Amino acid sequence: MSHWDVIIIGTGSMGGAAANALAERGVNVLGLETFEPGHEQGAAHGGTRIIRQSYFESPDYVPLLRRSYELFRKLEEESGREIMELCGGIYIGDPESLTFAGSKLAAELHNLEHEVLTADEIRTRFPTMDPADDALGLYEANAGYVRPEETTIANAEVAARKGATLHFHEKVTGWTITDDGGVEVTTDTPDGPAVYTADKLIVSPGAWAPVLLPELNLPLQIDRMLFHWFTPDYTDKVPAEAWSEENHPVYIEQTHDNDQIYGFPATDGPDGGFKLGFFRNGSPTTADTIDRTVYDHEVEEMRARALELFPALTGPLVQAKTCLYSVTPDEHFVVGPHPDHPQVIVACGFSGHGFKFVPVIGEILADLAIDGTTRHNIDLFDPSRFRA
Template sequence: MEHYDVIVLGLGSMGGAAANTLAERGAKVLGLETFAPGHDQGAAHGGTRIIRQSYFESPEYVPLLQRAYEGWRKLEAESGRDIMELCGGIYIGDPDDITFRGSKEASELHNLPHEILDADEIRRRFPTMNPADDAVAVYEANAGYVRPEETTIANAQVAAKKGATLRFHEPVTHWQATPNGGVEVVTTQGTYGADRLVITPGPWAPQVLPELNLPLSIDRMIFYWFSPEYSDAVPYERYSDKQHPVYIEETHGNQQIYGFPMTDGPAGGLKLGFFRKGSPTTANTIDRNVYDHEIAEMRERALQLFPYLTGPVVQAKTCLYSVTPDEHFVIGAHPLHEQIQIACGFSGHGFKFVPVVGEILADLALDGRSAMLPPTLFDPKRAVLRGA
C-alpha cells in the first residue's frame, strides 16, 4: 500500500486549492476525485462567481478575503489562465437591510474604498437598473467575479506541476482512521495510506461524513441567463463587464437576488439568481431540469431591478448549496480524529475564499493550526452544529 503525507478527498474548489498548497510546501500529496476536473455535478460551475470584500455576511470574513485576492492573482500567474476580473460590485437595498447595511459596516470597519449611491445615482451610472426610489447602495470598485471551472482546472494543473499525484474518476468507497494515528482510504481502484487526511466533500458531506450528523441543508439552486432588449439608450456595452458591475439587491423584502455582467458577448445573456430560494435535495438525487414556472418566477423578480430584461431565456442550470444553520463554513479538525481536517458547508458564499481555504487546510494538515482561521466562526464543534 502506497503511503503519502496527506491525502485530499475531493478535488473540487477547496480540495484542489488544498492539494496545490500542500504540494507547494513539499508534502507528498495524493488527491482523489470522483469526476473530471471542472465538472458540473457539485457547486463549482456556471461560468462565474462573485468576489467582493464589502462583506455583509460578517466583517470577520474581510481579512480572509483580502488574503484570498492575493491567492487569486497567484493562481492566475502560476496557471496562465484568466480567472479573476474586477468589474466593480453594487449592493442595493433598504437603508436598514443587511445587503446595504452589512456591506457599509464591513467597508467602514476595514477601511475599504467604497461609495454610497442613492437611487438616482444608481440609474445614472448603471442605466440597465431601475431600483426603488428609496433604495441605496454600496458601490465597491474592488469587486467582480472569478471563473469556477477555470479555477478548479488551474489548481489541479498547478498542483500536479508541483508534484501532487491526482487521480480523477476514482471514487472513494471508504476511509478510516488507523490505530497508529494515520488514515487509510479505499477507492474503486486501490487502497492508500497517509499520515493526514483532508476531506472536502462539497454537497456529498452527509454521505462522506455521516458520523458527524452535521445539520447541513443540501439545496437545489438555479441560475439563469436572460437576454435584454437593447436600445440606443441602453446598448449591449452597458451590460458588459467593461461597464456593468456584479450586483446583489433586496428592497422592501422582495427576496435577495445576485448576478453578473454579460461576460460572453451579446448572445450570452445576463446571469442572475435568487440567493436563498432553494429546495432540499441530495447530491445524488438532484433534479437537473429547470421548469417554466421557475423561469417565470425569476423573470418577474428580475424585472423589478432590470426593466429591459424582457428577451428570451438563454439557458438555466442547477447548482448545489450546502447550507449550515448559521450560514457560516465548517473548517477544522474532525471532532473524532485530529489527523483529519474537514471543510464543507460553504452555504452558497464560499467560492470567493478558495485560495485562502486551501492555505488554511494546508496549515491544519501540516501544523495542526492556522493563524488565518477565525477562532470560533467555522468550528466544526460549535453549538449550532451540535443542535445546542
C-alpha cells in the same frame, strides 16, 4: 497499499486548492476525486462567481478575502489562466437591509474604498437598473467575478506540476482511522477496489458531506439552486454596451424583504445573456438525486423577480443550469479539525458564498494538515459549534 503524508478526499474547488498549497510545501499528497476538474456536478461551475470584500455576511471574512485576492492573482500567474476580473460590485437594498447595511459596516470597519449611491445615482450610473426610490447602493470598485471552472482546472494543473498526485474518476467509498493513528481510505477504480493510507486526511466533499462525514451529524441542507441567462431588450437608452463588464458591475439586491438576487454583467458578450439567480430560494435535495431539469415556471419566477430591478430584461432565455448549495443553519462555513479525530481536517458547508475564498481555504487546510494550526482566524467555522 500506498502511504502518503496527506490524502485529500474531493479535489474540486477547496480540495484542489489544498493540494496546490500542500504540494508547494513539498508534502507528499494524494488527491481523490469522483469527477474531472471543472465538472458541473457540484457548486463550482456556471462560468462566474462573485468576488467582493465589503462582506455583509460578517466583517470577520474581510481579512480572509484580502488574502484570497492575493492568492487568486498568484494562481493566475502560475497557471497562465484568466481567473479574476474586477469590474466593480454594487449591493443594493433599503437602508436597513443586510445587503446594504451589512456591506457598509464591513467597508467602514476595514477601511475599504466604497461609495454610497442613492437610487437616482444608481439609475444614472447603471441605466440597466431601476431600484426602489428609497434604495441605497454600496458600490465597491474592488469587486467582480472569478471563473470557477478555470480556477479548479488551474489548481489541478499547478498542483500536479508541483508534485501532487491526483486521481480523477475514482470514487471514495469510505475512510477509517488506523491503529497507528493514521487514516485509511478506500476507493472504487476501474480495476477494482483500492486502499491508501496517510498520516493526515482532508475531507472536502462539497454536497457529498452528509455521505462522507455522517458521524459529525452536521445540520447541512443540500439545496438545488438555479441560475439563468436572459437576453435584454436593447434600446437607445440602454444599449448592449450598458450590460457589458466594461460598464456594468456584479450586483446583489434585496429591498424590503423581497427575495435576494445576485448576478453579473454580460461576461460572454451580448449573445451570451445576462446571468442572475436567487441567492436563497433553493429546494432540498441530495447530491445524487438532484433534478437537473429547469422548468418553465422556475424560469418565469426568476424573470418576474429580475424585472423588479432590470425592466429591460425581457428577451429570450439563453440557458439555465442547476447547482448545489450545502447550507449550514448560520450560513457560515465548516472548516477545521474533526472534533473526534485531529488527524482529519474537514471543509464543507460553504453555503453558496464560499467560492471567493477558494485559495485561502486551500492555504488554511494545508496549514492545519502540516502544523495543526493556522494564522488565519477561523473561529467562525468551528466544526464543533453544532454539537449540543
